[in-house]
Amino acid sequence: GESVGLHLPTLSVQEGDNSIINCAYSNSASDYFIWYKQESGKGPQFIIDIRSNMDKRQGQRVTVLLNKTVKHLSLQIAATQPGDSAVYFCAEDNTDKLIFGTGTRLQVFP
Amino acid sequence: DGGITQSPKYLFRKEGQNVTLSCEQNLNHDAMYWYRQDPGQGLRLIYYSQIVNDFQKGDIAEGYSVSREKKESFPLTVTSAQKNPTAFYLCASSITGGSSYGYTFGSGTRLTVV
Numbered sequence: 001g002e003s004v005g006l007h008l009p010t011l012s013v014q015e016g017d018n019s020i021i022n023c024a025y026s027n028s029a030s031d032y033f034i035w036y037k038q039e040s041g042k043g044p045q046f047i048i049d050i051r052s053n054m055d056k057r058q059g060q061r062v063t064v065l066l067n068k069t070v071k072h073l074s075l076q077i078a079a080t081q082p083g084d085s086a087v088y089f090c091a092e093d094n095t096d097k098l099i100f101g102t103g104t105r106l107q108v109f110p
Numbered sequence: 111d112g113g114i115t116q117s118p119k120y121l122f123r124k125e126g127q128n129v130t131l132s133c134e135q136n137l138n139h140d141a142m143y144w145y146r147q148d149p150g151q152g153l154r155l156i157y158y159s160q161i162v163n164d165f166q167k168g169d170i171a172e173g174y175s176v177s178r179e180k181k182e183s184f185p186l187t188v189t190s191a192q193k194n195p196t197a198f199y200l201c202a203s204s205i206t207g208g209s210s211y212g213y214t215f216g217s218g219t220r221l222t223v224v
Binding site (some may be wrong): 044 | 116156202216
């Protein structure tokens with residue numbers, strides 16, 4: 001079946017290091033992908049998106065990479081800060097709704 | 111400011127009671143969604159509506175009901191038939207019924223059965 005999954009449930013990084021969060025998707029027809037950040041007790045917030053006609057997109061301190069050959073999506077956070085601690089979800093479109101992955105918890109330690 | 115508002119933030123329900131969670135948006139979005147999130151888990155789709163007066167079941171609709179009488183509002187009722195309703199409930203909206211524009215989420219309602 002179609003699914004969106006994450007390789008690592010928890011990622012611990014030192015403040016100032018770069019973080020990489022990975023996501024695998026199985027629907028090769030998906031053409032739109034989004035990364036969300038969810039802080040404890042809050043709703044998910046949009047971080048960055050990418051369409052399938054691109055393989056890289058950059059935002060402020062964040063970069064999303066899309067590898068359609070292996071159906072892999074990653075979120076890179078540069079110079080990780082304590083405020084980046086949260087759960088990160090990838091999502092892919094499914095015609096009329098998004099399918100969300102299970103999430104990766106990012107922990108930033110000093 | 112445009113946004114999506116969920117209320118209440120915390121809700122307590124007794125066994126056998128129905129409760130209704132509110133979701134209101136002033137973004138002029140056509141589509142609205144309800145998700146359930148259990149601790150340490152991802153988002154599971156309960157119901158969604160792509161247009162007023164129409165809605166579809168998601169993956170875990172049993173024990174829940176919705177209505178979409180107005181574009182701005184998409185209330186979720188958790189009925190007594192839902193055996194394990196304690197969870198964090200998230201409402202979202204998007205510009206159109208298609209998914210290629212992303213969702214805006216509310217801040218959630220935490221429901222606890224007492």
